[in-house]
Amino acid sequence: MKTSRKLQRATRRWLTLERDGQNPAAEESLGRVFRLLPMPAPSSALARRTLARLGFDPSASIAPAASHWAFRWAVSLALVFSGLATALYMPTLVAALRLKGGANWVVDLGAGFLAAVSRRLAAGVTCWEVISRAGATAAEVVATPQMLGLMLATVLFALATFRILAGVVVVERSSNHA
Amino acid sequence: MAYEHLLETYQRPVFSIIVRMVRDHALAEDLTQETFIKAFRALESFDRSRKFSSWLFKIAHNSTIDHVRRKRVPTVSLDGTDRDEDAGWALANTAVSRGASPEDDFTRSELASDLESALVRLRPEYAEILLLRFQQNLSYEEISGILDLPLGTVKTHLYRARKALAEALEKRGWNPGVGGVERR
Structure with a gap:
């Protein structure tokens, strides 16, 4: 509903300004109309077709983060350390498991495990009590x-300052396009 | 895949300009594809001190104008308004969001559709200049570089395009009324 009224209002304002011969204002107003007009979109397959024609394999694309060298180094180091830890601690773990007989x-x-979790939770509750008292x-x-x-005065002042700054930015942008 | 990222970013803006100039969805997709292929092949010659979008729009402009001149695409339908009505409605409905009531949805869709129809009925160069200025927010100087026109000519064309669009919309019955833009 808001978009419908906004488009109507913007179009009315633009046509009125055109009729009255106010050229700079009409131009700015028409810009607002265009911003409210939906932009036509191509079919979803166009990008894939274009990349295929350029010789790229769209299915082979990887996430941008995964292609960064730092990410690859981090994963490689993590694998190395995991392997080392497994090699170092596996014999001890296997021996410990062997000593334990049956299902007991x-x-x-x-x-x-439950006892350890309960102790951690109890410690967490103690911390929460301190925070709650504070x-x-x-x-x-x-x-x-x-x-x-x-506090109310501070919030109102912040809101007013933000509105003024936003208005200054909009005016500067408009003058850049002139 | 940096080029894939460029494609995703600029595909829709380029397509939206071309489709309003040639008024054919399939043809516009072909020309959009041609634009990106030409851009990719000329990437090494791209001057990084320039804005990439301006450079890309220039390639799109040249491709589209070449096609329009080759095929002599009519700027006004010979069979009346039906094709433009369909084109306008189709373009307007690609991204229409739901309104709070069917009447609002219809009115917004109708106005958006008529705006699109009025836009596609303009001369391709007028439609293009309006879109570059108001949809892509390019400056007069950037438009002048893309269209290879003097700055004064760009301003004149923009003025005439605005007037033509307003006239086309008013002919379709939209006039500024007391309560809003009304269709009479």
Whole structure:
């Protein structure tokens, strides 16, 4: 709906300015009409056909990030370190698994894992309590009428400054096209 | 695949200009493809101090104008407005978004379609200059370089193109009214 009204308003304004002979304003206004007009698009296969005619294989294209040398080095180093770690620790792991008889060691492993996770969660809850207390203290300070008023004034000032700056940028861009 | 990235970035803007000049979707795709192939082959000769888009639009302009002159594409349909109506509607509906109500959707589509129809009925060079200026936001100097025209001529053509477009739209019944642009 907004786009419909915007296009109508922009077109009305442009035609009015043309009729009244206000050339610079009419030109700027027509620019707005064109920005609201959808741009026709070619079929999705055109790019692929063009690349094929140029001798590129579109299916062979790789993601831009993956073609960067740093990415390739990082992956290579990660593979090397993984291999080294596996070679160093695998014998110890295999030996440890061999010592564990039957299925009991699986249960012990699972219980140990749950216990470790619970301990970590408990530590996390303690941290959260500290943060929560700090937040409550801060909220008490901010909830005073003076602080609220100051925060509101700051937000309004920031909004007004942003609008003014945005207007300056738009005017500068328009004058660059003149 | 840097060229693939260039293709993805500029394909639609180049196509949108060409299709309004030749008023044929399939032909416009062929000419767009030709443009990028020529650009790729001439990449080594591209002056990096220039804007790539201006250079590309110049190639598109030359390819399209060559074709128009070779085939003598008529600027106005000999069979009346039907082909332009269809062309305008088709172009306008390639990216029409849904409005809040069917009436708004229809009105916007109708206005967009009539704007497209009016645009394709202009002389190709007028349509091109309007699109380069208002859709691609190129300066007069850049347009002058692309079309190989003096700066004064560019301004004159732009003025005449604007007037022609306004007249074409008003002939289709769109006039500035009190409540909005109304079709009478």
